[in-house]
Amino acid sequence: MGNTVEMQDIRGLDIDKLAKGFAEETYVFKADCQVSKMSGDSVRWFQKTAGTLTATAPSTITDVSPLSTPATLGVSWTRNTSYKKKFFVEGFISMEDIEDADVGALATTIRDLTISVTSAVDAHIWDIMSESQSPSDIQSFATTAVGGDQWDALNYAADIIKDLMRAKRMIKAYRYNPEGASLYLDPVGYESLVNWLISGKGSSIPGFSSEKIKSGTVMSILGLNVKVSNNVTTDYALVVVPKRATTYKERHGVTAKVIKDEMIGSNIRVMASGIAFNTDPKAIVLITDVNTA
Numbered sequence: 001m002g003n004t005v006e007m008q009d010i011r012g013l014d015i016d017k018l019a020k021g022f023a024e025e026t027y028v029f030k031a032d033c034q035v036s037k038m039s040g041d042s043v044r045w046f047q048k049t050a051g052t053l054t055a056t057a058p059s060t061i062t063d064v065s066p067l068s069t070p071a072t073l074g075v076s077w078t079r080n081t082s083y084k085k086k087f088f089v090e091g092f093i094s095m096e097d098i099e100d101a102d103v104g105a106l107a108t109t110i111r112d113l114t115i116s117v118t119s120a121v122d123a124h125i126w127d128i129m130s131e132s133q134s135p136s137d138i139q140s141f142a143t144t145a146v147g148g149d150q151w152d153a154l155n156y157a158a159d160i161i162k163d164l165m166r167a168k169r170m171i172k173a174y175r176y177n178p179e180g181a182s183l184y185l186d187p188v189g190y191e192s193l194v195n196w197l198i199s200g201k202g203s204s205i206p207g208f209s210s211e212k213i214k215s216g217t218v219m220s221i222l223g224l225n226v227k228v229s230n231n232v233t234t235d236y237a238l239v240v241v242p243k244r245a246t247t248y249k250e251r252h253g254v255t256a257k258v259i260k261d262e263m264i265g266s267n268i269r270v271m272a273s274g275i276a277f278n279t280d281p282k283a284i285v286l287i288t289d290v291n292t293a
Helices: 005-011 014-026 095-100 103-129 160-173 187-200 208-215
Strands: 034-037 042-048 077-083 085-094 139-142 182-185 224-228 236-240 246-261 265-278 284-288
Touching: 042 246, 042 265, 077 265, 085 095, 085 103, 095 265, 103 236, 103 246, 103 265, 139 160, 160 187, 160 236, 160 284, 182 187, 187 224
Parallel strands: 034 246, 139 284, 182 224
Antiparallel strands: 042 077, 085 265, 182 236, 236 284, 246 265
């Protein structure tokens, strides 16, 4: 069995195709980024530092008198340089395992390595979007300052609707459209949201409780698309305008290669590289203190 179909597959292009397929299934945050290619080890980009342009008194852009010169306005930008990050893992399969394995065993190895890389890419994008949960350019507020309590508070004392509407209002204040924005939660935050909506408020939202119990998933609330990821840091939620707030510059997409060690086995390496950055940080709102513990 020294030249089985499984050995041919693992040495050929099939492994790279499998890796790319698994990558497409496991990306979460990247899907909400503007994605484009980069060359070299760095990218220069510009971050807008002001919202809608306005005139400073006594200048005006409304009801300008005849023969007056127009107000002079200028867009403010900050120039930045970011360097790509490499995401890289390796797994080993012995010659004996390759010879005797079925396709499922090989695919499992490729899948697990690919998920490790794509999860690392997603975690990187989460940290960029949320500014590692220490906001300076993005917007933020605490649940206790708006809705009155954390989302998992006893007796459903929170007001999640107020929290989400505040996030939408903050984004709208900078002239971004919050409709269709993504609401990122970790599994704990998602559980709190569903419990609050169904057990706490279901009876006061006509049709909501029964409909959501049937579907089992909250797909959208207040025009926000709910997305759940283990890479979201517990005790936080994030509202992001997709394809606008964050850019991901990709140097290498998910790529898999096999390095054969004769009569011993093969190493499978999976790699990706790129860098994320927030071009429009005011299109992001971090909600803090989501949980009581």
